[in-house]
Amino acid sequence: MNQIKKLLAVVLWVCTYTLQAQELVVYPAPPNASESLGNKDFIVKVRKPGGAWQDLYVYNVKVDEMRGTIHNVQNASLCSFDFSGTVEVAVTHNRGRIETARIRPLSFNIPYAVSGHTLYFKLDKPRNLSVEINGDLFHNLHLFANPPEDFKVDKNDPDLIYFGPGIHQLPGGRLKIPSGKTVYVAGGAVLMGQLLVSHARDVKIMGRGIVDFSIKEGVKIAFSKNVLVEGLCFTQCPTGGSDSVIIRNVKSISYYGWGDGLNVFASNNVLFDGVFCRNSDDCTTVYATRKDYTGGCKNIRMQHSILWADVAHPILIGTHGNSPAPEVIEDLKYSDIDILDHNELQVDYQGCMSINTGDNNLVRNVLFQDIRVENFRRGQLVNLRVFYNKKYCTAPGRNIEGITFRNITYNGSGSELSVIAGYDSTRQIRNIIFENLVINGVKITDTMKGKPGWYKTSDMARFFVGEHVANIQFK
Template sequence: MKLRIALIMLLLTVGKGISQELITYEIPRQYKYTIHNDDFTVLVRVPEGDWKDLYEYRVEVDMDTKSKASMVYFDFEGKVEIMVKKNNGSLDQVKIRPLAKNIVPDVKENTMLFSLDKPMKLSLEVNGDRLHNLHIFANAIDRNKPDLNDPNVIYFGPGAHQPGDLPGDVFNIPSGKTVYVDGGAIVKAKFLVDKAHDVKILGRGIVLQPERGVEIRHSKNVTVDGLIFINPKHYTIYGGESTDLTIKNIKSFSSEGWSDGIDLMSCSNVEIDDVFMRNSDDCIAIYGHRWDFYGDARNYNIKNSILWADIAHPTNIGIHGDAEHGGNIIENIKFSNIDILEHDEDDVVAEGCMAICVSDNNTARNISYTDIRIESIQEGRIFNFEVCFSEKYSAASGRKIENITMKNISYNGPYVNPSIIRGYNSERNVEGITIENLRINGELVTNPKEGNIKIGDFATKVIFKK
């Protein structure tokens, strides 16, 4: 099959010997006129090379408004230049986020120009409009493609793919298989890994409007890496009673009710690295027992990622568990180097960029947040650590929260609801919260008043450090 891939390769950049490579992908013809957004025209090239016109995908964001944003993607090595033209209306101001990347484009009339020398996931926003923005996913070139002649490789090549045994829209992936979705492929189905082991789901392609993106049930040693998920009806990654999971470099958009990003129930030994999650429910949620999944949740490493909660929490831990059998332990969880671009939640009992709200007799302990940069809170609070009972979700209150550390946390923005540290009663309490180098609008927080933090009943050993 002839791959409809545009490939440019320039070797030996003058004086440095650094290879330059750019790969762009054509959209399958079946979708060319149905999922395009004309808000922007986006071109990319290696320096002094020919400009390549990218396809601007339409992605729906924000459940409240069902807004139509834009998305482009490509792979590169070395350096690339990106030109973005705004096609409609005036261009008075432009911002590229995360702000920590420090990318300032050159703007002339309706055109913006900037360059990248490393892979990035970016949001380009004109005139402060975050609902009709442009998402740019500049991937590293995939140097680890599987052998497509291997009988254990399931290959989705350039073009459109949908299961032939409708209804269902499911591709079942058995043990020992590697799925590879080419960058020019669109798969309209979910991938189901059920009671399987040693499975990889890889590539640069798109999973479009599935029931769920990837569903992992009662399985072990599963990797999901590199794919783009556009508007699943439910979760993007749904994991239950599974271990040894790796989720890397995925990009996700959702705009439906219950369209969480990564939701894991009774899963352990999990790495989540370099993901971009823009969801209309929790971006990352970690629970104990729920539905037919049982067991504790242990050993998570969540890092180098961008979280954008149009609705609900960027991160959420602990509300579901096995209340009838004494609850679950949720422990040893690390968040590090995270950019939170938005948190918007109308329900004041369900707020918090960093939320640990344990119920169902659960215990949450040994959880750390390090180098967390919060750029915007539309409605919500910086954190909420609470042993609670939810009339909507709980069968019992939580049991305990202990040994939580926050280090190098920043929020720059207007007033938000107070952060909360609160136990349920004297036996179901919060104990041991260390807050080090929390800065709000650049000011170091050294006590609860400075940080707009409410320390409620049954919360002890709350320590502030410089």
């Protein structure tokens, strides 16, 4: 009898574990949603293997297409769900037959099958994806397959501010969140107004909902400490004058001018983990003194993330500061990142990985590691400059020191000549290491085969290394 009880216990455990391992959560359309909230370009379904298909609500999201110097706002699609284990996804393209398809980032290597107007594929782990049909970047599907949420909603918790499914008009267009509060925005909820964390501490903003994409700076963190933002979709989330901030698994999509995604101003100890940015200006920046925020920056991290710059830089560091009282931006790390696009006509504002120091800033100890850059439309792979940009700065920057690029790959033809250049003999770039830089399958090293002895190694990478640059190595 004891053996039978043990066997039944094992069977029950296996069944429970299997159910947990195959969790799938979909979110309904917001009640009373207007027709303009949705997009009918795609029908998207998901299921556990062999199970019944479940429909996903497809939101409309605006993106910025640059045609020469002209901005053209386009309507793309967005939907999301949560899962563990394995799921099957079916994406039906209502705009016509599927001739070609891509699921990006390409590094995920997700196989798929096509039948007529429908694309089929499987996922065995959470992914943030762009599904592109017939080469169309601007009417694509942004598909966000999230992990299951750990947070348990207790509506009786006095420190919980809860927004359930539906459209919510925030009074005055803004909710200022007090210290110690948790804001939960459920899947199927859309907030019409900004979530503001200002002069507060110990604040959490969580959920699977959306801050409407018409709201600039949909989430804003100012002069605050110990803040977590997780899981939401919105336009922008600037962090200024703050400390100990975690921004995880958020999706930032913007379409208007000055549409930077995730700015950091004069803040320390900021972590971006698993974020997706598609922006109409810089995806992520780190500046010193800027706007109302004063001071340098230290210990900024971005990891396991995806960046797509329809305009400007995927990553930009160092432009703004306090010229009369020089500041330091230091100890930055960007790792395990896929850069899907970079498109900038202005040569002064190019660079997938860009450090441009102005306003007497010193930038030091920056690591770019395990960065995969896909074929972008126009720009530079790297741009390191100590410069005096009179449009935005009141003085040139100081040095750029101790920068490491490790395991960087680029495959494409859209890159123009990268630039590494100091300003003068006292404002230099020095101690720059490229370790395992691979461009279109060719590893660029100081000892690479085929490099004439009178060439600089940077010539083989199509990098211009100007004056006032000391100790640059390609390993």
